Amino acid sequence: MPAPNATMDAAANGKKPRRRRETAQSMAAKQQSISVSEFFAKNRHLLGFDNPRKALLTTVKEAVDNSLDACEEAGIVPEIWVHIESTKKNRYKIGIQDNGPGIVKKQIPLIFGKLLYGSKFHRLRMSRGQQGIGISAAGMYGMLTTGKPVKIISKTSVRKPTHYYEIQIDTKTNTPEILNGKGNGVDIPPNDAGRKYILKHGIEWVAEYEPESEGAKPKDVRSGTRVTIELEGKHHRGRGSVDDYLEQTAISNPHVTLHYLDPDGNQHTYHRSTRELPKEPKEIKPHPYGVEMGRLITMFKDQPATSLSQFLTTSFSRVSPAVARKICEAANLSTRANSRKLKREDADAIYQAIQATKISAPSTDCIAPIGEELLITGLHQVVPGEFFTAATRPPSVYRGNPFQIEVALAYGGATQAQKVTLSALQQLIQESDARTLRQFLMNTFDGVGADAAERIRNEAGFGARQSPAKFKNSEIERLHAAMRNVNLSEGQSMQVLRYANRVPLQFKQRDCAITEAVMNMNWRAYGLSQSRGSLPSGPLTLMVHLASVWVPFTSESKEAIAAYPEILKELRLGLQAVGRKLGIYMRRRKKVKQENERRSVFLRYLGEVARAVSDINGTDRDELYANLLRVAERKTAEADVKFDDRGRKVADQSGFGKHVLIVDQEQQTADDAEADLGPTNPAPVNGKPINGKPAVDANGQQQPKLFD
Amino acid sequence: MAKKKTRKKSAPEKKPAKPPVKLTPQDRKTLSSLKNLAGGVVKAAARSRAPHLEVPSRSLSNVRYNKSKRFIEMGSGKNRRELFNLSQAKSYMQTMLVGSGCKTLIEQGKTTSIRGMYYLLKHTIEGVKEETFDDQSDCDPIIEDVEVTLNALREELHVYASNRGAMVGPLSLTDSGDDIDCSRMGSGGYNIPSIVEDEVLHFRKCTADFVLHVEKDTVWRRFNEDKFWREHNCILTHGGGQPPRDVRRLLHRLHSELDLPIYCLLDNDPWGYYIYSVIKQGSINLAYESKRMAVPDAKFMGLRSIDYERCELTPSVTIKLSDTDIKRAKQIANYPWFAHKKAWQKEINGMLTNGFKLEVEALISKDISYVTEQYAPARLAAEDWLD
The missing domain is CATH 1.10.10.10 (Winged helix-like DNA-binding domain superfamily/Winged helix DNA-binding domain)
Structure with a gap:
């Protein structure tokens, strides 16, 4: 609105002139560009820093993801150290180190001290990180909450000096500010001199790998990066915790060894089960179908002048000269037209022509799926089920971006809640801030729904409003017994582990395309019970992995996948593939159950028949009973035997097709008793997983060599 | 059972005095x-x-x-x-x-x-x-x-089986060693025991000319009170509706051993027809005992569907046939032992055309003793019965 008019009107009316509001000029003085860092400092919830718990996890997650990306890109088998230390109440120092290639000196400040700086945004290739926000945002969060700078140590080679930086982000300008070494960082010399320097200045750095065998000389860490951030956070266990994230990461990355030292000083190690790195994904050019109008115009402008045909074949994937000619024909343009002299209308015509032309799907070597075998082994190590299956879908395309869906499913076995040890339960109760027992059970244990929690509470005889924090030891024992006794498989709902490019997604389950696809499937067809519009119930764990060059997250915090119809369709097909195999297993299981019921009916009456007969003719009751029992077992054994032959023996799994693992439950139970794994001590990821022997002392007190 | 069993087994040991x-x-x-x-x-x-x-x-x-x-x-x-x-x-x-x-x-x-x-x-x-x-x-x-x-x-x-039949008439017998004169049994009559085999129930003397079997207790009491059996020299039995096997066995013995003809006075409804059928041919359930129980010569004396007009009964004593009654009647008409008997087809059709059934008690509406003084004597005199 033109401001001068308003004042004139006021004067003409002879009224007291109104206080001048803003003028265009005065407003212009206040208008300024907003730096990305300022925006995200205010909107840190967008990046996953909305509460102290999540902040801690997001920081670990961003650092670990970056480390894994770097190692894989450099072809190094990753080894990662995660160290969380409590410095004050609600303040934690988080150190994450990898054995990756390291970072060259001049890039360090930019990578860790500038938002939206990275190598992954512009290329089309599968990687964990994609935006270049994560780790710098974590550093910024740490700085905002504790005022401490981010510390980075990076070593690129044994001979070259190690770089040491302390960095702060200048949120106004979104630029890094180096605090140590008079703004230039510090170079630590290699070899012994460096070791001394590190020791003297208290810099944290793991210099040696764990010895491969007892007494062997430990190998030096030749290169790598360590980032240390101190921040305000909250450490907890159970769902959505760092423990949970690392465990799930170990499932999807069987080639990674993770060392985790938690704030209580417990060392957890997840050993790799393979030294083979995932296939290196190739970078691809964009696919024509995925390019939008505006992008197309920019591309015309950015590239040196060529013929239109040349432009199309060089800047897109899957466009051969023949396809380029077809596009040009459809757009009514010459193949020789100068690509820089095209008008807006021409670009529009080309855009329409691309949509109308048949172009083959993009090459899919830009994606590296986990693979069915590794999915099954990974899942089996963490979920104590009796039936495992997996399916990797062939690659598909959404908006021109190739993607691939993988699904693995585990059925049966005892839940976490039933396997938790008494001491672990005591610790969990201590750490929990849940106000009611029901809340505690539902938040801490996966697969425990409202119904199951209520049943445990009733079994243990606690009041609905009783606070678990005030439980006495005897009461915890009672709760522990109740948790073991209540049958949780009924009313337990499916647990869904979501992954995008091998990164576990732990929040916003309801908003995710994966959850939507799972809930929209009719699982009843596969012998499960499911109420409308919810997850199926039963002792089920489902793992879904979306691998893509560009994962369409619903927000920058990378917590949920957007529901593109192409993705939903592939998800559905993947779920159906594992569902069918589960269906076969469920039907066989049901048959065995029926056979057992049949046997129990016979056994019930055998005693009576034997007694009646011996009453009549005086034969020996027990002998007759034994004879009858033998007949009964023979009569009902048939189905059992068939199942044994076809079902349990992994060698012969007729009817299931490939990629199915069936675990003998009796064997499993015996092993569990031996290993006695609690939720905080997840099954090892290495060693001999099938027989359940722990390959590591999961709760060993041995400290890593932090200082050297 | 375990406890029970041991008790039973140990019982003879505890009381060895018990005679074998x-x-x-x-x-x-x-x-x-x-x-x-x-x-x-x-x-x-x-x-x-x-x-x-x-x-x-x-x-x-x-x-x-x-x-x-x-x-x-x-x-x-x-x-x-x-x-x-x-x-x-x-x-x-x-x-x-x-x-x-x-x-x-x-x-x-x-x-x-x-x-x-x-x-x-x-x-x-x-x-x-x-x-x-x-x-x-x-x-x-x-x-x-x-x-x-x-x-x-x-x-x-x-x-x-639980017994529910009774008998009265000029017959003396021995029941488990006790002498019984069935003509001196008072108003209740002699309760037919559940086992009527010769070892238990032995006929000694019988002067009766025939047996009149009535459907149930109330009618039997009427006949007994009026001393019908004395006047007509017969044995009077009832089986409390569907006669239990002891009553049927007894009728069989009276007929085969003492040569007494059996006449049945039953309600005019499908149930009554079936009772007659069971007495005469035996029942499906106990077909294996038919030869010891069936009395193929038994006669159906009444009530007949023509009795409504013949005895000039009023509509108020009739009972409307229900759907199941009609179904049952048709089923009975198709039994092979009724199928070729024209008189029976006519009888069953008669009831179906009447559309109602008649109980023997309906005759009381004429006079309390109408059935004993007029109805039964008239049928016997005319030898008017169905076979």
């Missing part, structure tokens, strides 16, 4: 067939075979009407009852239990009612919350199964 039970030859025979039954199980089990029983089928499909003998006979159809069959396991077990119950009764020289048998065998199966028999209706058909399987009569198994 004297078994009759019939008892020995029954015991041996029971032992055969049990022996089959032992044999099968020892050879690792699934034991089974062959139970003659007691269904309509397994009975046929023997035209020359004029009663229903059981066919040779048998049902296999297997222990290792989900739907038969329990009844197999129950059959064996009934067998052991009968054995106990015979050895102890005692008899019991079918209800008593039910209580004798009812207990909770060890280890589960299931009862051997849920109620008596579970047990009764099993007892019948044992009868047909062993080809033994219920009496021979020392089991009897």
Whole structure:
């Protein structure tokens, strides 16, 4: 609105002139560009820093993801150290180190001290990180909450000096500010001199790998990066915790060894089960179908002048000269037209022509799926089920971006809640801030729904409003017994582990395309019970992995996948593939159950028949009973035997097709008793997983060599 | 059961003074067939075979009407009852239990009612919350199964049905050693015992000319009060509706041993027709005993569907036929033993065209003693009955 008019009107009316509001000029003085860092400092919830718990996890997650990306890109088998230390109440120092290639000196400040700086945004290739926000945002969060700078140590080679930086982000300008070494960082010399320097200045750095065998000389860490951030956070266990994230990461990355030292000083190690790195994904050019109008115009402008045909074949994937000619024909343009002299209308015509032309799907070597075998082994190590299956879908395309869906499913076995040890339960109760027992059970244990929690509470005889924090030891024992006794498989709902490019997604389950696809499937067809519009119930764990060059997250915090119809369709097909195999297993299981019921009916009456007969003719009751029992077992054994032959023996799994693992439950139970794994001590990821022997002392007190 | 059993077994040891039970030859025979039954199980089990029983089928499909003998006979159809069959396991077990119950009764020289048998065998199966028999209706058909399987009569198994029939008339007999004169039984008459075999009930002297069987107690009382049997020199019986097997067995003996013709006075409804049919031809359920129970010469005296007009009854004493009545009547008309009898077809059609049924008590509307003083004498004099 033109401001001068308003004042004139006021004067003409002879009224007291109104206080001048803003003028265009005065407003212009206040208008300024907003730096990305300022925006995200205010909107840190967008990046996953909305509460102290999540902040801690997001920081670990961003650092670990970056480390894994770097190692894989450099072809190094990753080894990662995660160290969380409590410095004050609600303040934690988080150190994450990898054995990756390291970072060259001049890039360090930019990578860790500038938002939206990275190598992954512009290329089309599968990687964990994609935006270049994560780790710098974590550093910024740490700085905002504790005022401490981010510390980075990076070593690129044994001979070259190690770089040491302390960095702060200048949120106004979104630029890094180096605090140590008079703004230039510090170079630590290699070899012994460096070791001394590190020791003297208290810099944290793991210099040696764990010895491969007892007494062997430990190998030096030749290169790598360590980032240390101190921040305000909250450490907890159970769902959505760092423990949970690392465990799930170990499932999807069987080639990674993770060392985790938690704030209580417990060392957890997840050993790799393979030294083979995932296939290196190739970078691809964009696919024509995925390019939008505006992008197309920019591309015309950015590239040196060529013929239109040349432009199309060089800047897109899957466009051969023949396809380029077809596009040009459809757009009514010459193949020789100068690509820089095209008008807006021409670009529009080309855009329409691309949509109308048949172009083959993009090459899919830009994606590296986990693979069915590794999915099954990974899942089996963490979920104590009796039936495992997996399916990797062939690659598909959404908006021109190739993607691939993988699904693995585990059925049966005892839940976490039933396997938790008494001491672990005591610790969990201590750490929990849940106000009611029901809340505690539902938040801490996966697969425990409202119904199951209520049943445990009733079994243990606690009041609905009783606070678990005030439980006495005897009461915890009672709760522990109740948790073991209540049958949780009924009313337990499916647990869904979501992954995008091998990164576990732990929040916003309801908003995710994966959850939507799972809930929209009719699982009843596969012998499960499911109420409308919810997850199926039963002792089920489902793992879904979306691998893509560009994962369409619903927000920058990378917590949920957007529901593109192409993705939903592939998800559905993947779920159906594992569902069918589960269906076969469920039907066989049901048959065995029926056979057992049949046997129990016979056994019930055998005693009576034997007694009646011996009453009549005086034969020996027990002998007759034994004879009858033998007949009964023979009569009902048939189905059992068939199942044994076809079902349990992994060698012969007729009817299931490939990629199915069936675990003998009796064997499993015996092993569990031996290993006695609690939720905080997840099954090892290495060693001999099938027989359940722990390959590591999961709760060993041995400290890593932090200082050297 | 375990507790019960030990008690039973230890009982003879505690009271050695109890005299040993004297078994009759019939008892020995029954015991041996029971032992055969049990022996089959032992044999099968020892050879690792699934034991089974062959139970003659007691269904309509397994009975046929023997035209020359004029009663229903059981066919040779048998049902296999297997222990290792989900739907038969329990009844197999129950059959064996009934067998052991009968054995106990015979050895102890005692008899019991079918209800008593039910209580004798009812207990909770060890280890589960299931009862051997849920109620008596579970047990009764099993007892019948044992009868047909062993080809033994219920009496021979020392089991009897509850008795509900009565008799009065010029007949003297010995019942379990007691002399009884059936003409001096007062207003209640002689209760027909559940076992009426010669060993228990021995006819001594009979001067009656015929037997009049009425459907139920109320009519029988009318006849007894009016001393109809004295005036017409007959034996008067009733079976409390569908006559139990003891009443039918007695009628059979009166007819075959004492040569007395049997006349039936029943209600004019499908139920009454069926009672007559059972007395005359035997029942489907107990077809295996027809030769000992059926009285093919029995006559149907009334009530007839023409009686409504013949006796000038009023509409108020009629009862409308229900749908099931009509269905049942048509079914009865199709029984092979009624199918070719024109008089019977006419009778049943008559009732269907009337659209109502008549009870014998309806005749009371004419006069309290109309049935004894006019109706029955008139029929007898005219020899007016259906065959």
